[in-house]
Amino acid sequence: MxxxxxxxxxxxxxxxxxxxxxxxxxxxxxxxxxxxxxxxxxxxxxxxxxxxxxxxxxxxxxxxxxxxxxxxxxxxxxxxxxxxxxxxxxxxxxxxxxxxxxxxxxxxxAWLPQDDMARARALAERFGAAQIMPMVDRLRGELETALASLDRGEDAGHAHRIAGVAGTLGFAAVSESWLILSEQGGKDAQKEARRTARIAIAEISRGTETNDAC
The missing domain is CATH 3.40.50.2300 (Response regulator)
Known part of the structure; x- marks a missing residue:
């Protein structure tokens, strides 16, 4: 597989x-x-x-x-x-x-990879992996924490910050959906923010190794 x-x-x-x-x-x-x-x-x-x-x-x-x-x-x-x-x-x-x-x-x-990691890797090639990839990994952690908050029925804290960091790193869909969540809120915005976050988390977790075992 x-x-x-x-x-x-x-x-x-x-x-x-x-x-x-x-x-x-x-x-x-x-x-x-x-x-x-x-x-x-x-x-x-x-x-x-x-x-x-x-x-x-x-x-x-x-x-x-x-x-x-x-x-x-x-x-x-x-x-x-x-x-x-x-x-x-x-x-x-x-x-x-x-x-x-x-x-x-x-x-x-709608739930398949968006290839956002390709943009993150391009940034890493330009500015250095040592600078960019830790930022990408921290974004994953913030997204995981935010999704856990949504699961508990809580507000996803720092949604505006997530939107900004995601945009900087090339995760455009995450940036857009979390900005909408921070400004408008609502169940539809939460659903879209969850979708883009989960896809991004999966892509970051998968990283550049597409055929390794779990």
């Missing part, structure tokens, strides 16, 4: 098949028993993890998040019949399912 793969995990064979067909054209890997997931995740870091089985989604997501490797930072979507369903603990958002292939693919595409 390469770092561009989408990993589907679940016990429902029909759901896994429908998702695989909806994501035709993308690299998809399937695990139909969660017990097999740790071994798969030790081999490589996927771009996105999708969980199909509602009763186990929170437990599975939290097990992935508690891992020591970079897979713990990857975006995790939970399939649910409506986009208004509560997001299970450990997951980042709901993937409405069942839905049309176009709808599924569109939702998934």
């Amino acid at each position: 390469t770092s561009s793969a989408i990993l589907l995990i679940g016990d429902d064979a029909s759901a896994l098949d429908a998702l695989t067909r909806a994501l035709m054209g993308r690299q998809v890997m399937v695990i139909n028993e969660f017990a097999c997931a740790p071994a798969m995740l030790e081999q490589a870091v996927p771009s996105l993890i999708i969980l199909t089985d509602a009763p186990q989604q929170a437990a599975w997501a939290q097990a992935i998040r508690s891992g020591a490797g970079r897979c713990a930072a990857m975006p995790i979507l939970a399939c649910a019949a409506t986009g208004h369903a509560a997001v299970p603990a450990g997951c980042d958002a709901i993937l409405p399912f069942p839905a049309s292939p176009a709808s599924i693919d569109s939702h998934v595409a």
